[in-house]
Amino acid sequence: MNTPRAVRFLDRRTPPHITTLVLLAGIGAMNMSAFLPSLPAMSVHFDTPYSVMQLSVSLYLATTAVLQLLIGPFADRYGRRPVVLASLAIFTLATVGCILAPTVEIFLAFRMMQGAVAAGFVLSRAVVRDMYPQNEAASMIGYVTMGMSLVPMFAPMIGGALDERFGWQATFAFLAVSGLLILALSWVDLGETAPEGRATSFRAQIRDYPELLTARRFWGYVLAAAFASGAFFAFLGGAPYVASDVYGLDAFWAGVGFGAPAVGYALGNFLSGRYSVRFGVNAMILYGTLVTSIGLSTAVAITASGFGSALVFFGFCTFVGLGNGMVMPNATAGMLSVRPHLAATASGLGSAFLIGGGAALSVLAGVVLHWGTTSLPLQLLMLITSLMSLGAIRYVIRRERHLAEG
Incomplete structure (x- = not known):
């Protein structure tokens, strides 16, 4: 569906309002970042090494990567609405389980179950692609993720404050x-947007997979997004240690530092929303990777100089967010537009690679x-992943130029 339909807020007979899409995308980002300032305290609470507690980041990312391979096909088969509602219910129950967990092993099990919330991120983008063509979809995804970026900007600060005042359990509450x-x-606003005539069975969807998986442009966009976000996921994995052990920051100021990339991410998404239609997705991705690479190169030079x-x-990590804000909406619109009838499947598959790579990083x-x-x-490490993203989008640009000339 490329012709936008009328949207009425709190009317599930129409497509969802942008506010709902922002919050659906944002709840996953908040779940990722709000508890980061509490990791040292949680390590003490569960009497476990920090390296074990850090699995709450990497295992969560790995779980969401696997789930996103399933979310897309399920949403293409059964629709966006039922998958979103089920995933949010599972997430809420799993979060309560995290609060009540008596051991770190049980906590990590519930933490992995929280990965169901990834459906909000995957399907909010698929809903936008259901409603708009490629460049307009990139613009709308930019606005959705711009609003979403406010969440990780403030969530670590809220989590740090709650941790200091009430303990880490308050963050999960x-x-x-x-x-x-x-x-x-x-429940009241998310109308169904899946195209009519979608696949009637998973077998029918699987028969369409080679059409998507053999598209070089699809993989170019996936790798550009995965490597660009890789810098941010490396930040997630290492920043708590840097804040507490290298620079001696307390939970609140660590939370402030963790919000630095989100400041840049908000601006980057605004630029995507404003300029993607004018310049096209490939140019915006290229500019985004250059911004991140230049910012991180400068930070490396300053740190290496003593x-x-x-x-x-944390200040130069703002460039990571800025670049990602320009790369992610456009790379997402690109990968979803290669085969529009498999939009949710493409979103899930692309996100699986993105999150899986993030877990490893x-x-x-x-x-x-x-x-x-x-x-x-x-x-x-963050600089290397950014340079690899730059290489991926340059491949896409060369590929499109070759196809145009041929």
């Missing part, structure tokens, strides 16, 4: 209440930080 409220909103500090580390970040006593190893 906040997440549970948020999940319940967004479930109620989705002038590293918490302000330098979050673990790798924890490893490389032990190679030195500064933030430099983490900054180098």
Whole structure:
């Protein structure tokens, strides 16, 4: 459906309002970042090493990567609405389980179940693509994720404040209440947008997979998004250690630092919403990867020169958010537009690679930080992933130029 339909807020007979899409995308981002300042306290509470507690990031990412392989086909088969509602219900119950968990093993099991919330992120983008053509979809996704970016900007600060005042469990109580409220909103506002005549069986969808999986442009967009976000996921895996052990920040100020990429992400998404239709998705992705690479190169040079500090580390991570805000909406619109009739499946598959790579990089970040006593190893890892994203989009541009000439 490329002709926008009338939208009436709180009317589930029409497509959802943009506010609902923002909150659906944002609840997953909030679940990822709100508890990060509490990781040291949670490690003490469960009497477990920090490296084990850090699995709450990497295992969660790995679980969401697997789930997103299923979310897309289920949503293409059964529709966007029922999959979103079921996933939010599972997320809310799993969050309560995290609060009540008596051991770290049980906590990690419920934490993995929280990964069901990934449906909100995957399907909010698929809904936009259901309603708009490629460049307009990139613009709308930019506006959705711009609103979503406000969540990780403030969520770590809220989580840090709740942790200091009431303990880490209060952060998860906040997440549970948020999940319940967004479930109620989705129930009354999320109208179905899946195209009519979608696949009647999973076997029929599987027969269409080679059409998607053999498209080089699809993989180019996927890799550009995966490597661009890889810098951010490496940040998620290593920043708590950098904040507490390298720079000695308390939970609140660590939360402020964790919000730095979100500031850039909001601006990057605004630029995507404003300029994607004018310049096209490929140019916006290219500019985004250049912004991130230049910012991280500068940070590496300053730290390597002996002038590293918490302000330098977190301040220059704003460029990671800025670049990602330009890359992600456009790369997403690109990968969903290669085969529009498989939009949800493409969104899920692309997100699975993105999140799966993120899980690996979050673990790798924890490893490389032990190679030195500064933030430099983490900054180098983030720079390398950004340069790989730049290479991926340049391949897409060359591929499209070749097809146009041929």
